[in-house]
Amino acid sequence: MKHPVQKLAYGNGDALFLAIGARVQEFDAATGALRRQWQPEEPAAPVADNDPPRKKAKVEASPATNAFRSLCCSPNGKYIIGSTDEQKLLLVFSTENLTLVSARKFPKRPSAIAITEDSTTIFLGDKFGDVYSVPLIDNGDISSSANGFSKTTTSETESGSELEPIFGHVSMLVDVIVVESAGVRHIISSDRDEHVRVTQYPKSYIIERFCFGHEQFVSQLVIPAWSPNTLISGGGDDFIAHWDWTNGQLIEKIEIKSKLIFPPSTAEDDDEKKLENEVAILGIWPVPELHVILAYDQSTSTLLIFKLDDGKLEYLSQVSISILDIALTGIDGEIFVSLDNRSEATPESLIKKFKITAAGQISEIDSEIMSKISAAASYELVSPIELAWLQPISVLRKRAEH
Secondary structure: EEOOOEEEEEEEOOOEEEEOOOEEEEEOOOOOOOOEEOOOOOOOOOOOOOOHHHHHHHHHOOOOOOOOEEEEEOOOOOOEEEEEEOEEEEEEEOOOOOOOEEEEEOOOOOOEEEEEOOOOEEEEEEEEEEEEEEEEEOOOOOOOOOOOOEEEOOOOOOOOOOOOOOOEEOOOEEEEEEEEOOOOEEEEEEEOOOOOOEEEEOOOOOOOOHHHHOOOEEEEEOOOOOOOOEEEEEEOEEEEEEEEEEOEEEEEEEEOHHOOOOOOOOOOOOOOHHOOOOOOEEEEEEEOOOOEEEEEEHHHHHOEOOOOOOOOOEEEEEOOOOOEEEEOOOOOOOOEEEEEEOOOOOOOOOOOEEEOOOOOOEEEHHHHHHHHHHHHHHOOOOOOHHHHHOOOHHOOOOOOOO
């Protein structure tokens, strides 16, 4: 079994970038040819000889990995930006030759990143709930070490003790986006609780408003390019929320649980199995050329397709498919989909390409090229335990202890 492609990014003409574990691969999306590959010079060393036995036993049971948690292309198309897990790194690559041009370490694991439209600043949220503002490129030197990287700059140390957050949540930060309105830049962030917060920048001590309406974790925030005052959010609730983020008004809730097909529970199922019949939105993607919104529910492996026009979000259709990520091309409704190949239905496929219509119809295209990419991409897993970090989004849901 090959390692799945956990993250996708598309840009710089016809380049398709794949994050696979701790590696990044670049393919020609038109031909399926592998152009370049980047990986750390040396693997991470998660445990030292002098570490206590308890820590060594924990690492052996669930080995550490420096897998990419996020991957995206800068708006100017010059850079690929990713954050990694175990080493808490923010990595920036040049799209020209896939060389690493910047590597910075943070105090806690990054959980979300957003890039300004001018491709100069990155906003990074971490699992502690803090949000940082850093330049996309800094002037520090990059060097490899036994842990993969070491880096010290004048603005931050390896421990991150000199790097101060611009604001924070009281719960784990899950998503962050940046938007401008009336000449003022805003950061919209969500957390493991039900909070959606609108903050000014650079005056980040000014909280303009909260968007109240969610009751569970909010995993995804999207502002469609064709409707800049609109915010679409989703997570663990039974609905997708449609807001006017400029005034905090909840325009509508689109109920989706009744549209999903959950496996029936039986009397023999334990409580944990019965709790699986809950909505868990892994991703939301806008398709600007069609005015379409895609939302993926991980609990039922269902991709939901909506139309957003005239201030109304309308459900169109759905398709059953196991997805890890989607990359938009911006061309005629064409999208790349990373498949969860741990599913028995797709044991060999890693990537597929689909075309979506404005009416919500979806069809597979370029299957031969995608098969070529799937054959050349990734690497063979030594053991399934290497994927222990690839947890479902539903783990964000808080449970009562009693």
